[in-house]
Amino acid sequence: MGREKPILLPKHKKLLTELGENIKLARLRRKFSAEQVSERANISRPTLLSIEKGSESVSIGLYLQVLIVLGLEKDLSLIAKDDELGRKLQDAELRVKERAPKENSG
Template sequence: MTKKTLAMFPTALKQLADLGERLRLARRRRSIGTELFAERMGVSRETLRRLENGDPTIAMGTYLRALGVLGLDGDVDAIGRDDVLGRKLQDLELSRSKT
């Protein structure tokens, strides 16, 4: 059986491309070459190239390792921290259940 890959929304592809570019810029600001960065991440230079190009098949763990090598892994903790929409939906449901 072949592996099926789901298509991604264009906005998600753009976000991945933008994230890859930000990681590339962060690496370059630190004067870390691709060979050294890939080695520190434990990936091939080809995988690093794909990551920096926003390839949607790159595993989330690989992005996390890149952020860790760059010292930016604390930024991940901010994702979804303040779930405004979720809280509004929860409050709406709680107000409905009182009646």
């Protein structure tokens, strides 16, 4: 019994497809074969091809393994780095204290 494939909206599927294409282009620019990358990432060649197609059924951990082989793992730290909407929502929830905290004069 296999896992169910996640259901994504077309615009979200397009994002994954673009990610897969970018990964494939990075591999080709480095002149790595699919066999080399899959072996170094410890995944099967069909799994690598699924990643390069932007498959939503491949775990993010496997995407990361391929990014590590390509030297692009630091790109993941850029995701949600500048969360402008999140900061605005957080700021809207902040409450201003009426008085400053007491100072401890020890």
